[in-house]
Amino acid sequence: xxxxxGIALALVSAQTAFAAGISxxxxxxxxxxxxxxxxxxxxxxxxTNAATGQxxxxxxxxxxxxxxxxxxVMTHGHMAVENSTPFNIKVTLxxxxxxxxxxxxxxxxxxxxxxxxxxxxxDKPLKLPYVRFSSGDSLQLGDSVGMFGLGPDTxxxxxxxxxxxxxxxxxxxxxxxxxxxxxxFAFVGGPVVDSRGRAVGVVGFDLSTAEGGExxxxxxxxxxxxxxxxxxxxxxxxxxxxxDGAGDAWLGVxxxxxxxxxxxxWNLDRDGGLIVSTVVPGSPAEAAGLQSGDIxxxxxxxPIRAKLDRDVMGFTxxxxxxxxxxxxxxxxxxxxxxxxxxxxxxLRPPSEQDAAEYEDTQLGITIRELTTDxxxxxxxxxxxxxxxxxxxxxxxxxxxxxxxxxAIIMALxxxxxxxxEDYKNAVAKLTxxxxxxxxxxxxxxxxxxxxxxxxxxxxx
Amino acid sequence: MIPRIAVGAALCAGxxxxxxxxxxxxxxxxxxxxxxxxxxxxxxxxxxVKEIYTSGKRQEVLAIGSGFIISPDGYVVTNEHVAGExxxxxxxxxxxxxxxxxxxxxxxxxxxxxxxxxxxxxxPFVEFGNSDDVEAGNTVIAMGSPHGLARSVSLGIVSVTxxxxxxxxxxxxxxxxxxxxxxxxxxxxxxxxxIDLHGRVIGVNARVLRGAENVGFAIPSNIVKxxxxxxxxHGRVQRSWIGADLQEMLARTDDPARHGVIVAGLDPISxxxxxxxxxGDVITAVNGKPLHARFEEDLPAVRRAIAALPIGQxxxxxxxxGEEEQQVTLVTEERGALRGDEVxxxxxxxxxxxxxxxxxxxxxxxxxxxxxxxxQQVGGIAANAxxxxxxxxxxxxxxxxQNLAQFKExxxxxxASKKELVLLFVKRGALTRYVMIKQTPGAPAPAExxxxxxxxxxAHVE
Numbered sequence: 072x073x074x075x076x077g078i079a080l081a082l083v084s085a086q087t088a089f090a091a092g093i094s095x096x097x098x099x100x101x102x103x104x105x106x107x108x109x110x111x112x113x114x115x116x117x118x119t120n121a122a123t124g125q126x127x128x129x130x131x132x133x134x135x136x137x138x139x140x141x142x143x144v145m146t147h148g149h150m151a152v153e154n155s156t157p158f159n160i161k162v163t164l165x166x167x168x169x170x171x172x173x174x175x176x177x178x179x180x181x182x183x184x185x186x187x188x189x190x191x192x193x194d195k196p197l198k199l200p201y202v203r204f205s206s207g208d209s210l211q212l213g214d215s216v217g218m219f220g221l222g223p224d225t226x227x228x229x230x231x232x233x234x235x236x237x238x239x240x241x242x243x244x245x246x247x248x249x250x251x252x253x254x255x256f257a258f259v260g261g262p263v264v265d266s267r268g269r270a271v272g273v274v275g276f277d278l279s280t281a282e283g284g285e286x287x288x289x290x291x292x293x294x295x296x297x298x299x300x301x302x303x304x305x306x307x308x309x310x311x312x313x314x315d316g317a318g319d320a321w322l323g324v325x326x327x328x329x330x331x332x333x334x335x336x337w338n339l340d341r342d343g344g345l346i347v348s349t350v351v352p353g354s355p356a357e358a359a360g361l362q363s364g365d366i367x368x369x370x371x372x373x374p375i376r377a378k379l380d381r382d383v384m385g386f387t388x389x390x391x392x393x394x395x396x397x398x399x400x401x402x403x404x405x406x407x408x409x410x411x412x413x414x415x416x417x418l419r420p421p422s423e424q425d426a427a428e429y430e431d432t433q434l435g436i437t438i439r440e441l442t443t444d445x446x447x448x449x450x451x452x453x454x455x456x457x458x459x460x461x462x463x464x465x466x467x468x469x470x471x472x473x474x475x476x477x478a479i480i481m482a483l484x485x486x487x488x489x490x491x492e493d494y495k496n497a498v499a500k501l502t503x504x505x506x507x508x509x510x511x512x513x514x515x516x517x518x519x520x521x522x523x524x525x526x527x528x529x530x531x
Numbered sequence: 532m533i534p535r536i537a538v539g540a541a542l543c544a545g546x547x548x549x550x551x552x553x554x555x556x557x558x559x560x561x562x563x564x565x566x567x568x569x570x571x572x573x574x575x576x577x578x579x580v581k582e583i584y585t586s587g588k589r590q591e592v593l594a595i596g597s598g599f600i601i602s603p604d605g606y607v608v609t610n611e612h613v614a615g616e617x618x619x620x621x622x623x624x625x626x627x628x629x630x631x632x633x634x635x636x637x638x639x640x641x642x643x644x645x646x647x648x649x650x651x652x653x654x655p656f657v658e659f660g661n662s663d664d665v666e667a668g669n670t671v672i673a674m675g676s677p678h679g680l681a682r683s684v685s686l687g688i689v690s691v692t693x694x695x696x697x698x699x700x701x702x703x704x705x706x707x708x709x710x711x712x713x714x715x716x717x718x719x720x721x722x723x724x725x726i727d728l729h730g731r732v733i734g735v736n737a738r739v740l741r742g743a744e745n746v747g748f749a750i751p752s753n754i755v756k757x758x759x760x761x762x763x764x765h766g767r768v769q770r771s772w773i774g775a776d777l778q779e780m781l782a783r784t785d786d787p788a789r790h791g792v793i794v795a796g797l798d799p800i801s802x803x804x805x806x807x808x809x810x811g812d813v814i815t816a817v818n819g820k821p822l823h824a825r826f827e828e829d830l831p832a833v834r835r836a837i838a839a840l841p842i843g844q845x846x847x848x849x850x851x852x853g854e855e856e857q858q859v860t861l862v863t864e865e866r867g868a869l870r871g872d873e874v875x876x877x878x879x880x881x882x883x884x885x886x887x888x889x890x891x892x893x894x895x896x897x898x899x900x901x902x903x904x905x906x907q908q909v910g911g912i913a914a915n916a917x918x919x920x921x922x923x924x925x926x927x928x929x930x931x932x933q934n935l936a937q938f939k940e941x942x943x944x945x946x947a948s949k950k951e952l953v954l955l956f957v958k959r960g961a962l963t964r965y966v967m968i969k970q971t972p973g974a975p976a977p978a979e980x981x982x983x984x985x986x987x988x989x990a991h992v993e
Contacts, residue, residue, distance in 0.1 A: 348964040450961040519796035
């Protein structure tokens, strides 16, 4: 019985593929239109090792796609990931004698799709061939799609076509088209055409937030990013957010969805909600008296009905977009009884990668402010004040003194250090006094201890 | 890193031909033979069956190590990492007689264990030498079962007499200094004797430097002797504890005139913290007896001096805070175990251990209440609820958890009652969260032999 079913299934899928295949004429016509807009993006990347703070440089290249006449180029989000800075970006369009090479600049990366945008810089107004997209929302399960990517450099990076099926269509957390098979890396970011040859999207890869990707999945499976996800950025390219003081808001709680099991356990006649699992010390939530165990049921008038882990992300976005500095009513269940708490949403504190850094060439260390997310990751209580050592220069005073990256400097010669400002002031004073030894009080993991540094002061 | 050198169950198949540049010590072959002959009859090959907790369940694992007989009635000395956590220990004597042994007691802090052979006849035994008399350059002989090869003898010299190995993680041996030797020591030599040319035991082989050539370490016999005496008399070693981390004076000054030992940090829940001792204080004496550690090599002796204070009694520390001398009196506590007791909770498919002071400090808990989840079985009820290794259970339903014994009572009651939903409140790192255990009737048994990889669901930050 099983074998019969297996055969039947195989036949069905073979027929589907055959029926849905895209004709050569259609692909050739699409190629004629798209190939001139496909470009090679070359760039250098300065990568910072998150653990050690060591920096290295690499040359990379990627596929780019010109999407406006005046030189807006779309590429995949790998160019704009945490702990790495791209520079020296060059975009090459055309082949052979028609080859044109331009400088380009990376625009701020959209945070809702794993795509990056570049703007070509040129002295005179540009009139480049570009690709126009159809909406892409018409794709269906089992449809064949054509993908355009770059060949290897031995084939002069020629534009190439591959064909794939739409292997799955998901409706949540947003409409997602998954491809049926792996694609080569040089196809990621490349345009995707439907069976009529219309450009309907690009090949995408979801990444976790830590890798600079989208927030909710890390599928490792190639997707089609339908044009409706990114058309808004083509119409209005992303710009650096102005710091108007009304940045992202934060509440300062970690939450879990109220699954039916939790609701049943607490005898709550409720469909979804968010259980406060941790209240961050020093946060607006703590100031407003929210407690772990509270169940959030409305936020600023919006009902909260989270039941799945991924629903939590919607709440994060809701809080973020509410705007800082605004008093917000949060309705929670505490011991089963509804109460209303007013929270003054604060400004989301800077995250680790945005933390201020300071390089002290005298002692040979680079330090960073302790940010809220770092305090949580390292489980540092509020009474731990200091700055964290990010890098130690080879052969420096600090290295000779056995200091290590990750140590949290809490005092220099009995002067408490709680900020980069404190550190700079302390070192400035020491530079005047020129002591032969400096004692550093630091924390490494849960332990504390002393490092004795022997500075090499420059000749006066 | 310096791994311990017990061997797992599988004997290393590859035998390397190594020409051990054997020193011909001028006409001393006779001396080597004589020393070897003195100790050889007392050499023991040890095969304990260890009961370890891994992947959320209790498992039995065969280990291989070495040891030596120290009395005619059959007391045997070996390493804790060889014979610890085992109930059944098979020993093979030098004449190849197989004898079962009972574990008399172990000391994790120094890595020493004492066994008692179950025999009714007198046994050949060896004597301890005085490890304080050992000098770098002395000829020494290591004996034992490298890679399980019993009755192996290797020759070398003492390289360093007072090596300090940082006391971190599972390697913690804060009270040991080490005799470093170039006599070949390999995994399986653990617990075997390092002897001098008089045929006296001056050390117990216990560590090798991985990736190095002939850099092995033995616990000095004078430390071993005290521990063995305590174990034979009391079944264990009792040490007092004040909860202060110590650092050598050199960490702050290279002035040889400054005496004492630096307080580097404090356990927040400890007698020292309660008495107001602070990081940066210099302890110069306890109960009028001077303490001094100029170099890190001096730290183990200072730690032993504090551990030797009477437990639960007042001790007066003389401190220098800045230039000001102070007297601080505190009541010592007994030092807790390095490894907490562990229990397998098979119905839910996880293992948990008692919170040690180290775990409490690492997790920044306000008290020592709770139990530590040490592992979970794939497919088990706990794993399905995303309860994972590293979580600390603080509350079960409305019951605050105090310790492992009380948790086991609560757990047994819940399993017997078949209550469908059980709510745990747990902590991992800085974050707390709720875990819903579903004791579904007829839940599938956890997958056999599967390795737990799930480390629990990451929490979401709003």
